[in-house]
Amino acid sequence: MFEFGVRARELLHVRGLSLRAAARSLYVDHAYLSRVLSGRQKPSADLVERLDELLRADGVLLALMPDPEPADEVERISGALGNRYRPDDAVADWVARCLVEHRLVEDRIGGAAILPVVKAQLATVDQLRGDADGHVRDRLLQLGSEYGQFLGWVYEDARDFTNATRWYDLTGELAIEAGNPNMAATVRSMKAHAAWLQNDGFRTVRLAEAALWHDGRVAPGVDALSLAQLARGHAMQNDPDAAHRALDRARERWDASAADPDSEPPWVYFSGPTWYLHQQALVEIELGRGDAAVSLLDDAVKALPESYHRDRVRFLAFKARALVLTGELAAAADLAEGLAPDAVALNGSAVHDLRGVATTISGQLPVRGRELAAVLKAG
Numbered sequence: 001m002f003e004f005g006v007r008a009r010e011l012l013h014v015r016g017l018s019l020r021a022a023a024r025s026l027y028v029d030h031a032y033l034s035r036v037l038s039g040r041q042k043p044s045a046d047l048v049e050r051l052d053e054l055l056r057a058d059g060v061l062l063a064l065m066p067d068p069e070p071a072d073e074v075e076r077i078s079g080a081l082g083n084r085y086r087p088d089d090a091v092a093d094w095v096a097r098c099l100v101e102h103r104l105v106e107d108r109i110g111g112a113a114i115l116p117v118v119k120a121q122l123a124t125v126d127q128l129r130g131d132a133d134g135h136v137r138d139r140l141l142q143l144g145s146e147y148g149q150f151l152g153w154v155y156e157d158a159r160d161f162t163n164a165t166r167w168y169d170l171t172g173e174l175a176i177e178a179g180n181p182n183m184a185a186t187v188r189s190m191k192a193h194a195a196w197l198q199n200d201g202f203r204t205v206r207l208a209e210a211a212l213w214h215d216g217r218v219a220p221g222v223d224a225l226s227l228a229q230l231a232r233g234h235a236m237q238n239d240p241d242a243a244h245r246a247l248d249r250a251r252e253r254w255d256a257s258a259a260d261p262d263s264e265p266p267w268v269y270f271s272g273p274t275w276y277l278h279q280q281a282l283v284e285i286e287l288g289r290g291d292a293a294v295s296l297l298d299d300a301v302k303a304l305p306e307s308y309h310r311d312r313v314r315f316l317a318f319k320a321r322a323l324v325l326t327g328e329l330a331a332a333a334d335l336a337e338g339l340a341p342d343a344v345a346l347n348g349s350a351v352h353d354l355r356g357v358a359t360t361i362s363g364q365l366p367v368r369g370r371e372l373a374a375v376l377k378a379g
Contacts, residue, residue: 004064005037011055020262029096087132092139110346111154122147145174158348185214192229201236221257221268228279235286274303290325317350333368340375
Protein backbone atom coordinates (compact mmCIF):
# COMPACT_ATOMS: atom_id res chain seq x y z
CA MET A 1 0.00 0.00 0.00
CA PHE A 2 2.80 2.42 0.93
CA GLU A 3 4.81 1.71 -2.23
CA PHE A 4 1.73 2.28 -4.40
CA GLY A 5 1.14 5.74 -2.91
CA VAL A 6 4.79 6.78 -3.15
CA ARG A 7 5.04 5.75 -6.79
CA ALA A 8 1.75 7.45 -7.68
CA ARG A 9 2.90 10.72 -6.09
CA GLU A 10 6.21 10.50 -7.96
CA LEU A 11 4.32 10.13 -11.22
CA LEU A 12 2.03 13.04 -10.36
CA HIS A 13 5.13 15.19 -9.94
CA VAL A 14 6.67 13.96 -13.19
CA ARG A 15 3.46 14.66 -15.13
CA GLY A 16 3.08 18.10 -13.57
CA LEU A 17 -0.28 17.30 -11.98
CA SER A 18 -1.44 18.44 -8.56
CA LEU A 19 -3.46 16.09 -6.41
CA ARG A 20 -6.60 18.16 -6.94
CA ALA A 21 -6.07 18.34 -10.71
CA ALA A 22 -5.67 14.57 -10.84
CA ALA A 23 -8.83 14.11 -8.76
CA ARG A 24 -10.77 16.30 -11.19
CA SER A 25 -9.48 14.30 -14.16
CA LEU A 26 -10.47 11.06 -12.43
CA TYR A 27 -13.86 12.44 -11.30
CA VAL A 28 -13.19 11.60 -7.65
CA ASP A 29 -13.11 13.73 -4.52
CA HIS A 30 -9.59 15.02 -3.88
CA ALA A 31 -9.82 14.13 -0.17
CA TYR A 32 -10.56 10.52 -1.13
CA LEU A 33 -7.59 10.42 -3.52
CA SER A 34 -5.38 11.92 -0.81
CA ARG A 35 -6.34 9.18 1.64
CA VAL A 36 -5.67 6.53 -0.99
CA LEU A 37 -2.20 7.85 -1.82
CA SER A 38 -1.29 8.30 1.84
CA GLY A 39 -2.24 4.70 2.59
CA ARG A 40 -5.20 5.54 4.80
CA GLN A 41 -7.78 4.02 2.47
CA LYS A 42 -7.68 1.23 -0.08
CA PRO A 43 -8.60 2.17 -3.64
CA SER A 44 -11.05 0.47 -5.94
CA ALA A 45 -9.62 -1.49 -8.85
CA ASP A 46 -11.32 0.95 -11.22
CA LEU A 47 -9.57 3.93 -9.62
CA VAL A 48 -6.15 2.26 -9.88
CA GLU A 49 -6.75 1.43 -13.54
CA ARG A 50 -7.81 4.99 -14.38
CA LEU A 51 -4.93 6.49 -12.36
CA ASP A 52 -2.44 4.25 -14.17
CA GLU A 53 -3.85 5.45 -17.50
CA LEU A 54 -3.90 9.14 -16.46
CA LEU A 55 -0.27 9.05 -15.34
CA ARG A 56 0.85 6.94 -18.32
CA ALA A 57 2.35 4.45 -15.87
CA ASP A 58 2.26 1.51 -18.33
CA GLY A 59 0.88 -0.88 -15.73
CA VAL A 60 3.30 0.04 -12.93
CA LEU A 61 0.51 1.18 -10.62
CA LEU A 62 -1.64 -1.80 -11.53
CA ALA A 63 1.21 -4.09 -10.48
CA LEU A 64 1.51 -2.26 -7.15
CA MET A 65 -2.26 -2.20 -6.55
CA PRO A 66 -3.11 -2.99 -2.94
CA ASP A 67 -5.86 -5.38 -2.06
CA PRO A 68 -9.18 -3.80 -3.08
CA GLU A 69 -11.51 -2.11 -0.65
CA PRO A 70 -13.22 -4.84 1.39
CA ALA A 71 -16.70 -5.90 0.39
CA ASP A 72 -18.03 -4.56 3.69
CA GLU A 73 -17.87 -1.01 2.25
CA VAL A 74 -21.27 -1.66 0.67
CA GLU A 75 -22.49 -2.98 4.00
CA ARG A 76 -21.24 0.13 5.81
CA ILE A 77 -23.02 2.41 3.35
CA SER A 78 -26.27 0.44 3.36
CA GLY A 79 -26.02 0.10 7.14
CA ALA A 80 -25.70 3.86 7.57
CA LEU A 81 -28.66 4.41 5.26
CA GLY A 82 -30.66 1.84 7.22
CA ASN A 83 -29.73 3.39 10.60
CA ARG A 84 -27.79 0.28 11.64
CA TYR A 85 -24.43 2.10 11.82
CA ARG A 86 -23.31 5.66 12.28
CA PRO A 87 -21.98 7.19 9.04
CA ASP A 88 -18.18 7.09 8.78
CA ASP A 89 -15.58 8.42 6.34
CA ALA A 90 -16.35 5.65 3.84
CA VAL A 91 -19.95 6.86 3.69
CA ALA A 92 -18.87 10.49 3.25
CA ASP A 93 -16.48 9.38 0.48
CA TRP A 94 -19.37 7.65 -1.27
CA VAL A 95 -21.48 10.83 -1.11
CA ALA A 96 -18.57 12.86 -2.52
CA ARG A 97 -18.09 10.41 -5.39
CA CYS A 98 -21.81 10.52 -6.19
CA LEU A 99 -21.72 14.33 -6.31
CA VAL A 100 -18.79 14.30 -8.75
CA GLU A 101 -20.66 11.86 -10.98
CA HIS A 102 -23.87 13.90 -10.84
CA ARG A 103 -21.98 17.03 -11.89
CA LEU A 104 -20.37 15.12 -14.74
CA VAL A 105 -23.73 13.81 -15.98
CA GLU A 106 -25.25 17.30 -15.81
CA ASP A 107 -22.40 18.65 -17.94
CA ARG A 108 -23.15 16.00 -20.53
CA ILE A 109 -26.94 15.87 -20.71
CA GLY A 110 -28.26 18.87 -18.79
CA GLY A 111 -29.99 18.97 -15.44
CA ALA A 112 -33.61 18.08 -16.22
CA ALA A 113 -32.92 14.36 -16.56
CA ILE A 114 -31.14 14.07 -13.22
CA LEU A 115 -33.22 16.48 -11.13
CA PRO A 116 -35.22 13.75 -9.29
CA VAL A 117 -32.02 11.83 -8.55
CA VAL A 118 -30.26 14.89 -7.15
CA LYS A 119 -33.23 15.82 -4.94
CA ALA A 120 -33.37 12.28 -3.57
CA GLN A 121 -29.62 12.28 -2.93
CA LEU A 122 -29.81 15.56 -1.03
CA ALA A 123 -32.51 14.07 1.21
CA THR A 124 -30.19 11.11 1.80
CA VAL A 125 -27.30 13.40 2.74
CA ASP A 126 -29.56 15.27 5.19
CA GLN A 127 -30.50 11.96 6.82
CA LEU A 128 -26.89 10.83 7.06
CA ARG A 129 -25.79 14.16 8.53
CA GLY A 130 -28.37 13.89 11.28
CA ASP A 131 -26.99 10.48 12.26
CA ALA A 132 -23.29 11.42 12.11
CA ASP A 133 -20.88 12.72 14.74
CA GLY A 134 -17.73 14.81 14.79
CA HIS A 135 -15.73 15.39 11.64
CA VAL A 136 -17.98 13.07 9.60
CA ARG A 137 -20.95 15.30 10.42
CA ASP A 138 -18.90 18.31 9.31
CA ARG A 139 -18.02 16.61 6.03
CA LEU A 140 -21.65 15.72 5.37
CA LEU A 141 -22.72 19.27 6.23
CA GLN A 142 -20.31 20.57 3.61
CA LEU A 143 -21.45 17.97 1.06
CA GLY A 144 -25.07 18.87 1.79
CA SER A 145 -24.34 22.52 1.02
CA GLU A 146 -22.62 21.48 -2.23
CA TYR A 147 -25.63 19.40 -3.25
CA GLY A 148 -27.94 22.30 -2.39
CA GLN A 149 -25.90 24.69 -4.55
CA PHE A 150 -25.88 22.14 -7.37
CA LEU A 151 -29.65 21.70 -7.14
CA GLY A 152 -30.12 25.48 -7.18
CA TRP A 153 -28.01 25.65 -10.33
CA VAL A 154 -30.04 22.92 -12.05
CA TYR A 155 -33.26 24.85 -11.35
CA GLU A 156 -31.66 28.14 -12.41
CA ASP A 157 -30.43 26.69 -15.69
CA ALA A 158 -34.00 25.54 -16.34
CA ARG A 159 -35.17 29.12 -15.58
CA ASP A 160 -37.14 28.02 -12.53
CA PHE A 161 -35.98 30.97 -10.48
CA THR A 162 -38.38 30.42 -7.57
CA ASN A 163 -36.97 26.99 -6.77
CA ALA A 164 -33.43 28.12 -7.54
CA THR A 165 -33.70 30.92 -4.97
CA ARG A 166 -35.19 28.54 -2.40
CA TRP A 167 -32.25 26.15 -2.71
CA TYR A 168 -29.68 28.93 -2.76
CA ASP A 169 -31.16 30.33 0.45
CA LEU A 170 -30.94 26.92 2.11
CA THR A 171 -27.39 26.45 0.85
CA GLY A 172 -26.41 29.84 2.24
CA GLU A 173 -27.64 28.78 5.68
CA LEU A 174 -25.68 25.53 5.46
CA ALA A 175 -22.58 27.46 4.37
CA ILE A 176 -22.84 29.69 7.43
CA GLU A 177 -23.31 26.67 9.69
CA ALA A 178 -20.29 25.01 8.08
CA GLY A 179 -18.21 28.20 8.33
CA ASN A 180 -17.51 28.06 4.60
CA PRO A 181 -16.97 31.50 3.00
CA ASN A 182 -16.31 29.89 -0.41
CA MET A 183 -19.84 28.53 -0.54
CA ALA A 184 -21.38 31.67 0.98
CA ALA A 185 -19.77 33.75 -1.78
CA THR A 186 -20.73 31.24 -4.46
CA VAL A 187 -24.41 31.37 -3.49
CA ARG A 188 -24.49 35.16 -3.85
CA SER A 189 -22.64 34.87 -7.16
CA MET A 190 -25.20 32.36 -8.45
CA LYS A 191 -28.02 34.67 -7.37
CA ALA A 192 -26.31 37.41 -9.40
CA HIS A 193 -26.31 35.05 -12.37
CA ALA A 194 -30.04 34.46 -11.89
CA ALA A 195 -30.62 38.23 -11.87
CA TRP A 196 -28.66 38.51 -15.13
CA LEU A 197 -30.79 35.78 -16.70
CA GLN A 198 -33.83 37.87 -15.75
CA ASN A 199 -32.34 41.00 -17.41
CA ASP A 200 -31.93 42.84 -14.11
CA GLY A 201 -28.56 44.58 -14.35
CA PHE A 202 -28.98 46.49 -11.08
CA ARG A 203 -29.51 43.34 -8.99
CA THR A 204 -26.75 41.54 -10.89
CA VAL A 205 -24.26 44.21 -9.83
CA ARG A 206 -25.47 44.41 -6.22
CA LEU A 207 -25.48 40.64 -5.68
CA ALA A 208 -22.07 40.24 -7.33
CA GLU A 209 -20.70 42.98 -5.09
CA ALA A 210 -22.18 41.16 -2.09
CA ALA A 211 -20.40 37.98 -3.19
CA LEU A 212 -17.14 39.94 -3.14
CA TRP A 213 -17.62 40.91 0.52
CA HIS A 214 -15.75 37.68 1.26
CA ASP A 215 -12.73 38.81 -0.81
CA GLY A 216 -9.54 37.75 0.97
CA ARG A 217 -11.21 34.76 2.62
CA VAL A 218 -12.14 32.78 -0.48
CA ALA A 219 -10.32 30.91 -3.23
CA PRO A 220 -9.32 33.03 -6.24
CA GLY A 221 -11.51 30.98 -8.57
CA VAL A 222 -14.58 31.85 -6.48
CA ASP A 223 -13.67 35.54 -6.66
CA ALA A 224 -13.27 35.21 -10.43
CA LEU A 225 -16.81 33.87 -10.79
CA SER A 226 -18.22 36.79 -8.80
CA LEU A 227 -16.21 39.31 -10.82
CA ALA A 228 -17.52 37.81 -14.06
CA GLN A 229 -21.09 38.33 -12.83
CA LEU A 230 -20.18 41.89 -11.88
CA ALA A 231 -18.78 42.53 -15.38
CA ARG A 232 -21.99 41.35 -17.03
CA GLY A 233 -24.09 43.47 -14.70
CA HIS A 234 -22.11 46.60 -15.56
CA ALA A 235 -22.36 45.76 -19.26
CA MET A 236 -26.15 45.45 -18.94
CA GLN A 237 -26.14 48.95 -17.46
CA ASN A 238 -24.11 50.18 -20.46
CA ASP A 239 -20.95 50.87 -18.45
CA PRO A 240 -18.20 49.34 -20.62
CA ASP A 241 -15.32 50.74 -18.56
CA ALA A 242 -16.61 49.20 -15.33
CA ALA A 243 -17.40 45.96 -17.15
CA HIS A 244 -13.90 45.60 -18.56
CA ARG A 245 -12.29 46.55 -15.25
CA ALA A 246 -14.22 43.73 -13.60
CA LEU A 247 -13.19 41.34 -16.39
CA ASP A 248 -9.54 42.32 -15.93
CA ARG A 249 -9.81 41.59 -12.20
CA ALA A 250 -11.50 38.29 -12.99
CA ARG A 251 -8.61 37.35 -15.28
CA GLU A 252 -6.11 38.13 -12.51
CA ARG A 253 -8.00 35.88 -10.10
CA TRP A 254 -8.25 33.07 -12.68
CA ASP A 255 -4.50 33.29 -13.21
CA ALA A 256 -4.02 32.99 -9.45
CA SER A 257 -6.38 30.01 -9.41
CA ALA A 258 -4.42 28.30 -12.19
CA ALA A 259 -1.20 28.81 -10.24
CA ASP A 260 -2.66 27.12 -7.14
CA PRO A 261 -5.45 24.73 -8.24
CA ASP A 262 -5.39 22.86 -4.92
CA SER A 263 -6.78 25.95 -3.20
CA GLU A 264 -10.04 25.76 -5.14
CA PRO A 265 -13.26 24.14 -3.89
CA PRO A 266 -14.49 21.21 -5.99
CA TRP A 267 -17.50 23.01 -7.48
CA VAL A 268 -15.24 25.45 -9.38
CA TYR A 269 -14.00 22.60 -11.60
CA PHE A 270 -15.51 24.15 -14.74
CA SER A 271 -13.73 27.51 -14.57
CA GLY A 272 -10.61 28.37 -16.51
CA PRO A 273 -9.54 29.90 -19.84
CA THR A 274 -12.53 28.54 -21.78
CA TRP A 275 -15.01 29.87 -19.28
CA TYR A 276 -13.23 33.24 -19.31
CA LEU A 277 -13.61 33.46 -23.11
CA HIS A 278 -17.31 32.76 -22.64
CA GLN A 279 -17.61 35.52 -20.03
CA GLN A 280 -15.81 37.99 -22.30
CA ALA A 281 -18.27 37.13 -25.06
CA LEU A 282 -21.28 37.70 -22.82
CA VAL A 283 -20.00 41.14 -21.86
CA GLU A 284 -19.56 42.01 -25.54
CA ILE A 285 -23.10 40.81 -26.30
CA GLU A 286 -24.51 43.00 -23.52
CA LEU A 287 -22.56 45.95 -24.96
CA GLY A 288 -23.95 45.24 -28.45
CA ARG A 289 -20.59 44.20 -29.93
CA GLY A 290 -21.61 41.14 -31.91
CA ASP A 291 -18.45 40.72 -34.01
CA ALA A 292 -16.19 40.49 -30.97
CA ALA A 293 -18.60 38.09 -29.26
CA VAL A 294 -18.76 35.74 -32.27
CA SER A 295 -14.96 35.44 -32.38
CA LEU A 296 -14.69 34.78 -28.64
CA LEU A 297 -17.46 32.18 -28.71
CA ASP A 298 -15.88 30.36 -31.65
CA ASP A 299 -12.68 30.02 -29.61
CA ALA A 300 -14.61 28.94 -26.51
CA VAL A 301 -16.57 26.24 -28.35
CA LYS A 302 -13.38 24.82 -29.87
CA ALA A 303 -11.81 24.59 -26.41
CA LEU A 304 -14.75 22.88 -24.68
CA PRO A 305 -14.25 19.26 -23.59
CA GLU A 306 -16.04 16.90 -25.97
CA SER A 307 -18.32 15.64 -23.20
CA TYR A 308 -19.72 19.10 -22.32
CA HIS A 309 -22.77 18.81 -24.57
CA ARG A 310 -24.93 21.13 -22.47
CA ASP A 311 -22.34 23.93 -22.48
CA ARG A 312 -21.74 23.57 -26.23
CA VAL A 313 -25.45 24.12 -26.85
CA ARG A 314 -25.45 27.12 -24.51
CA PHE A 315 -22.39 28.73 -26.11
CA LEU A 316 -23.79 28.28 -29.61
CA ALA A 317 -27.11 29.82 -28.57
CA PHE A 318 -25.14 32.87 -27.43
CA LYS A 319 -23.41 32.87 -30.81
CA ALA A 320 -26.80 32.99 -32.54
CA ARG A 321 -27.63 36.07 -30.45
CA ALA A 322 -24.29 37.62 -31.40
CA LEU A 323 -24.92 36.98 -35.10
CA VAL A 324 -28.21 38.84 -34.81
CA LEU A 325 -26.28 41.82 -33.42
CA THR A 326 -23.99 41.78 -36.46
CA GLY A 327 -26.99 41.82 -38.80
CA GLU A 328 -26.28 38.31 -40.12
CA LEU A 329 -29.86 37.18 -39.66
CA ALA A 330 -29.74 34.28 -42.13
CA ALA A 331 -26.62 32.89 -40.45
CA ALA A 332 -28.27 33.29 -37.04
CA ALA A 333 -31.36 31.44 -38.32
CA ASP A 334 -29.24 28.62 -39.78
CA LEU A 335 -27.36 28.15 -36.51
CA ALA A 336 -30.48 28.41 -34.36
CA GLU A 337 -32.48 25.91 -36.44
CA GLY A 338 -29.69 23.34 -36.31
CA LEU A 339 -29.27 23.88 -32.59
CA ALA A 340 -32.93 23.93 -31.57
CA PRO A 341 -33.53 20.17 -31.02
CA ASP A 342 -30.50 19.87 -28.72
CA ALA A 343 -31.47 23.06 -26.90
CA VAL A 344 -34.94 21.66 -26.20
CA ALA A 345 -33.41 18.43 -24.93
CA LEU A 346 -30.57 19.87 -22.86
CA ASN A 347 -30.90 23.50 -21.82
CA GLY A 348 -33.88 25.66 -20.95
CA SER A 349 -31.84 28.86 -20.99
CA ALA A 350 -30.63 28.11 -24.53
CA VAL A 351 -34.26 27.64 -25.59
CA HIS A 352 -35.08 31.04 -24.10
CA ASP A 353 -32.24 32.69 -26.03
CA LEU A 354 -33.21 31.02 -29.29
CA ARG A 355 -36.80 32.17 -28.87
CA GLY A 356 -35.44 35.68 -28.65
CA VAL A 357 -33.53 35.07 -31.88
CA ALA A 358 -36.72 33.80 -33.54
CA THR A 359 -38.62 36.92 -32.49
CA THR A 360 -35.89 39.24 -33.76
CA ILE A 361 -35.41 37.62 -37.15
CA SER A 362 -39.17 37.38 -37.78
CA GLY A 363 -39.24 41.04 -38.77
CA GLN A 364 -37.08 40.48 -41.87
CA LEU A 365 -37.28 36.70 -42.26
CA PRO A 366 -40.83 35.88 -41.15
CA VAL A 367 -40.90 32.32 -42.50
CA ARG A 368 -37.58 31.43 -40.87
CA GLY A 369 -38.71 33.02 -37.62
CA ARG A 370 -41.98 31.06 -37.54
CA GLU A 371 -40.20 27.79 -38.37
CA LEU A 372 -37.68 28.30 -35.57
CA ALA A 373 -40.40 29.23 -33.08
CA ALA A 374 -42.32 26.06 -33.98
CA VAL A 375 -39.30 23.84 -33.32
CA LEU A 376 -38.70 25.56 -29.97
CA LYS A 377 -42.33 25.30 -28.87
CA ALA A 378 -41.65 21.89 -27.36
CA GLY A 379 -39.15 23.48 -25.00
